[in-house]
Amino acid sequence: MARDAAVVAAGEILQTAPQARMHVKRMLNERYGLIDFQTMTWALQTSPELREGMRAFMEKRSPAWIPQEL
Known part of the structure; x- marks a missing residue:
């Protein structure tokens, strides 16, 4: 089910370091635009x-x- 997969993905993201998430988001915004x-x-x-x-x-x-x- 898509919801279950989304919950698993969100849980995995939340286990990453906040600074790492911030830098990945910044790089994605730079690559694909705001x-x-x-x-x-x-x-x-x-x-x-x-x-x-x-x-x-x-x-x-x-x-x-x-x-x-x-």
Whole structure:
């Protein structure tokens, strides 16, 4: 399951030294650039996920992308 893999990956990351994580993040940002928050915000505001999330909130239910067992 993807969630289980993500939890394992997060646990592995948290076991690394904070300074090492900081330097890796800096190198990734230098290589791939910083996140373009304006473009990201626009993309999220126009996405079907936003509409589903808002609809689910208003209807007091879980969004369709969350499995029923959670």
